Amino acid sequence: MTKTVLSLKNVCKRFGGVVVADHIDLDLHAGEIMGLIGPNGAGKTTLFNLISGVLKPDEGEIALQGRVLQSLPMYQRSRLGVARTWQHMRLFGSMSVLENMLVGPSHYPGESLLRLIFAGASVREAERQAREHAMSILRRMNMEQLANTSVNDITFGQQKLIGMARALMSNGPCLLLDEPMGGVEGSAYETMRAIVREESQAGRAICVVEHNVSFIRDLCTSAVFMVQGCILERGDVSTLLESKALAELYFGK
Numbered sequence: 056m057t058k059t060v061l062s063l064k065n066v067c068k069r070f071g072g073v074v075v076a077d078h079i080d081l082d083l084h085a086g087e088i089m090g091l092i093g094p095n096g097a098g099k100t101t102l103f104n105l106i107s108g109v110l111k112p113d114e115g116e117i118a119l120q121g122r123v124l125q126s127l128p129m130y131q132r133s134r135l136g137v138a139r140t141w142q143h144m145r146l147f148g149s150m151s152v153l154e155n156m157l158v159g160p161s162h163y164p165g166e167s168l169l170r171l172i173f174a175g176a177s178v179r180e181a182e183r184q185a186r187e188h189a190m191s192i193l194r195r196m197n198m199e200q201l202a203n204t205s206v207n208d209i210t211f212g213q214q215k216l217i218g219m220a221r222a223l224m225s226n227g228p229c230l231l232l233d234e235p236m237g238g239v240e241g242s243a244y245e246t247m248r249a250i251v252r253e254e255s256q257a258g259r260a261i262c263v264v265e266h267n268v269s270f271i272r273d274l275c276t277s278a279v280f281m282v283q284g285c286i287l288e289r290g291d292v293s294t295l296l297e298s299k300a301l302a303e304l305y306f307g308k
């Protein structure tokens with residue numbers, strides 16, 4: 056397969072006595088769309104939290120393109136190219152769509168007051184570029200006309216797309232999507248699907264937590280089935296979706 060972008064080796068995490076990541080080994084490759092499937096409480100979001108730096112693992116190694124991540128804070132991992140969306144959207148409702156996209160990256164040069172004073176022109180140039188990048192993402196989503204609309208005034212599906220748009224502000228190699236389709240239907244669904252496919256074609260390594268089986272069947276190139284912090288099965292999407300363990304534990308039959 057193509058090059059490994061993200062690699063987890065023997066990653067463990069416990070909350071009190073409960074093991075939520077149990078010796079997880081996982082490789083994610085450029086262009087891959089891995090479906091991460093499992094019942095509620097399986098530890099899927101926790102795994103994203105461990106990769107993006109919300110949580111630190113008790114044991115194990117997490118590497119992005121060979122660079123060890125697990126001791127780095129979240130903002131540095133984001134700078135190195137771990138982008139993610141959140142299962143429960145973290146948007147600022149009273150701010151505009153465009154403002155929500157621009158508050159994401161914490162490393163604009165303008166964040167340092169001294170730099171702002173002494174390097175005003177380069178700060179303005181960086182901000183102009185970020186704004187242009189944000190608008191180009193909104194254009195891809197056919198949402199350009201909503202740039203100045205408050206997030207409270209757009210539909211739920213559009214809000215999910217803005218969660219995705221924020222993640223796309225980073226051009227990094229790795230994209231983690233936590234239930235991007237939850238509650239999304241109609242044209243927003245089609246847009247989300249198209250964007251995920253385009254990002255993988257552009258070479259991003261994507262891991263997506265999703266309960267929507269047709270979305271997984273349509274898009275994913277590999278799948279992992281997780282239960283109680285353990286990876287029970289992994290491999291080809293259709294084989295995995297037809298597996299007995301998944302049918303019993305996930306669909307309750």
Ligand SMILES: Nc1ncnc2c1ncn2[C@@H]1O[C@H](COP(=O)(O)OP(=O)(O)O)[C@@H](O)[C@H]1O
Nearest residue numbers: 070073075093094095096097098099100101102
């Ligand atoms: N910060 C935390 N502190 C304690 N327990 C947590 C924390 N985050 C998640 N958990 C627990 O870890 C388990 C896995 O949760 P989660 O990763 O959210 O599951 P999933 O995303 O697969 O539904 C659950 O039992 C949850 O209650």
Ligand SMILES: [Mg+2]
Nearest residue numbers: 099100101142
């Ligand atoms: Mg979750």
